Amino acid sequence: MKDWFTIPELAASRLPDMPQTRQGLDALAKSEGWRSKEGLARKVARRGGGWEYSILLLPKAAQTQLTVIHSTPANDDTSAQAENRARIWSIFEALSSEAKSECERRLKAVLQVVELKDAGIAPAVAVSVAARQAGVSRATIYNWQGMCLGYDRSDWLAALAPTHGNGSQKSGIDGRAWDYIKSDFLRPERPTFSSCYRRLQKAAKQEGWSPVPSERSLRRRLDAEVPEAVQVLARSGKDKVKTLYPAQRRSRADLHAMQAVNMDGHKLDVFVKMPDDRITRVMLIALQDIFSGKFVAWRISDSENKETVRLVIGDMVERYGIPDMITLDNGRAFASKWITGGSRTRYRYKVREEEPQGLITTLGIELKWAQPFSGQSKPIERAFRDLADDIARHPFCAGAYTGNKPDAKPENYASRAVPLEAFREHVDQQIAEHNARPGRTARSCAGRSFDETFQASLENPATIVRWPTSAQRALWLLAADRIRAQKGSGEIHFYGNRYWSRELNAHAGRYLTVRFDPDHLTRPLKVYDESNALICEAECIEDAGFYDAEAARTHAKARNDYQKAVAAERRAHARLSAEQLAAILAHGPAEREERETPAPRPKVTRIATGNLAVRAAAPAISEDEFEDSLSRALRMTRNASILEFPKGNEPQCSEYGSEKKGGRNPAQ
Incomplete structure (x- = not known):
């Protein structure tokens, strides 16, 4: 006879008047202080430890059941009994609350018969009394007593379940027919069960599979035998099965603003008229701060390309600094070597030792790739869902909205297209409103807006953000090679604009390289020589009106200032005048030495007279x-x-x- 039991052993025995789970038994042991009762609790002397408890701590009914279970002779099939008990209790747990109430009503009637018999009442009279009080026939009482035969009294509640047999056996269907209807139903084409049943009837008639149960009976059996996840996988695919598993909830509490960002592109459902009169849908490429949820940089482009990705990253760095980490989509534009070159992990392109360092690698940003085909990996996907709706369905885009899918076109479909510049202003306004909207429910926001959450984190003394140098700005600007500087002044003509700086005088007529921002062509250009060394930043020169006197005066003043500056530099470099130069040459070291040394005199001299021909010693x-x-x-x-x-x-x-x-x- 076994007298000591662990919590798992007690839970497996499903004892009466006791909790049926390990958690419940642990709670009971703590509340009653089992471990503090000397002689009734002890530590397990084996690897892993644990506690064992004496049978004397348990209620009387539980002690009786444990005695019966562990007093069974060795030659009895205890494993079969345990499996049978586990089976009926698992069936009972799967019942609805109404079915469990029915089990309790039946158990009450059966126990009433037992009590009357123990009180000396004749068995037949006891059954009659119990049947009358339960409102059933005497045969029903006898049937319930038969369901309890072979089970311990503690298992009668589960044994009295309305159905505790194998449902598949009750269907009585041929195994080949059963395989046929399951295989037909579990297909990606997702046929209805009724159509599968009709084909089963036709196949059973041809193959001689009989009998074929009713459609409802087979459907109940299929739902009982085939788990819901298996049906979803077979009929809807593996992506749908992912939704059946709880999503991972990641906390942002350990982050701060500009510590980590994520980036992606989204094609907006709006017809936009491009400068070349093309009408198309454009891409919104944006960067979002993960901690606050704020959009920190964005641009509009006709496609998802590496050039726009570079400029968006540059906008973020210029406005808010360099983040520590960035999560990118695995698209070709983001995996370009000009963006992620030098990264050891990349889902696209072959990684080569000689490839150039990409923008992200050069800035020292830790790169993390989003899981392919997993929108949950990037919080910006969720933000795009709200933002794109605000942009595309706004009254400003009426008539240009395309619908979010081909079969959802509005009545005024393609009645107008929004000009690109006007659409850019609209997008800027909507993103600003999105960032400033209060009442955000994210844990990091706590009712504040994204802007407020972002700013509060930046003002925290513990937040440290790296800032770029002026030289690093050229890393994300686009390059145009072999632009010839104009002769004379050296000014650069580029996309209809003129750019100039004094340093270009020395490079007039030569081929140069310029780096520029295509969306802001009026900003200064960075100009490099043929060896890719920086020359200067050339400012944009605006055209003036033909009769604009003020512009003429301004230009004349700037030109005079330029001439004065050049003259001042000339004086700074040419410090010696021509007279000073001549004096240095006239009084050089040799002549000065000759002048300081007395010339030798002849011993005989003469005085010149009027007649030079007369000589006299x-x-x-x-x-x-x-x-x-x-x-x-x-x-x-x-x-x-x-x-x-x-x-x-x-x-x-x-x-x-x-x-x-x-x-x-x-x-x-």
Whole structure:
């Protein structure tokens, strides 16, 4: 006889006057303090531990049932009894509340017969009294007593269930016919059960399958044997089966604003007129902050392409900074090497070692891919459902709404198309309203709007967001190669606009590379040389009216300022004048040394006289005597005006001849 039992063993025995589940028994043990009663509880001395409880802690009826179960001789088929008990109780648990009430009414009548017999009343009289009080015949009472034969008294409630046999056996259908109707019904074409039953009748007549039960009987058996999930998988596909499993609920409490974002594209149900007069539906490519649910960047494009994806990411980075993580769809535009190049995991394209670093990889953003064909992986899918309805069904788009599916076209279908620029303004307004709408029920919002939730998180001192440098802005701008700068000023003509900066003067007439934003062509261009080195940011030059005097004055002032700035730079670079340059050359180091060193004097000198042909040797004189002689000669010359000759009558040297005749100049 076994005297100690664990909670799982007690739950498996389904004892009377006791909870029928492990959770219920655990609660009972805690409420009554079983473990604190000395000698009636002990720890299990085996791996895994646990507790065992004495049979004395249980009610009398439970003790009796455990005694019967564990006192059965070894040669009895206890496993078969246990399986039979488990079967009838599982059937009882599956009954409706009305059927369980019927079981309780039957048990009350059977127990009344037992009590009357124990009180000494004759069995026949006891059955009559119980039948009269239950409002049934005596045969019914005898039938209920027969249903309880072979079962312990604690199992009578389950044994008295209205139906506890095998329903498939009651149908009495041939196994081949049963396989036929199941296989016919469990097809992707989703035929009705009635059509399957009609085909079964025809096949049974040809193959000799008999008997064929009624349609309702077979349908009940199919629902009892084939689980609902199996029927959904066979008739509706695996995607529908996913909805039968509880969705994962992910908490955003551990995130903050701009820590994680997700991105996707959505084709709007509106006809839009493009600048080239094409009428088409456009794509909304957007980025959403996961913590707050706010749309942080978006653009309109005629297709989902890598260029627009780059620009949307750039808009987000310029407005709110660089996120830590981003979740992308596995579409070709998002998996482009220009976006995700260098990522080790990518669902599209072959990953190569030599491929360039993509925009996301270069910015240091951790990339996460959404599960293919799983809209639940990206919260932005849920946001698109609300936002797209606000955009497409707005009165502004009346006549341009296409309907959300081909068979849901409105009466005014394709009666107008919205111009692209006007539609962009409409989308901007609706997204702003979507972000500012109060009363959001998400846990992170708590009744606030997406804007308020986002701003409150950014103002939290614990929130740290990385910001890009000015040089990083060129990473997401589009590039146009080989744009020739105009001769002269070096200005760039691009998409009908003119762009210029002073640095372009040095690159006039050359081929350059520009990076630009196609949606904002009036913003400055980033200009690069042939080696891809940044030259400058060229501002857009606006055209002026032909007779716009104010514009002319503004242009003249800007040109004068430019000339003054160039002149100032020239003065800063050319600090030495021409005279200073000549002076440096005239008084160079060699000449200066020559001037400082006294020239050697001859021992014999002479004083020039009027007749240069007369030569006379003179004895050497001192320096003082020479100075006196020179002074006297100059006074004599000044008095006699020897050196003043009329023009054209200069004296010629008879000994050397004139300069014109090839003779030497007397001055030499």
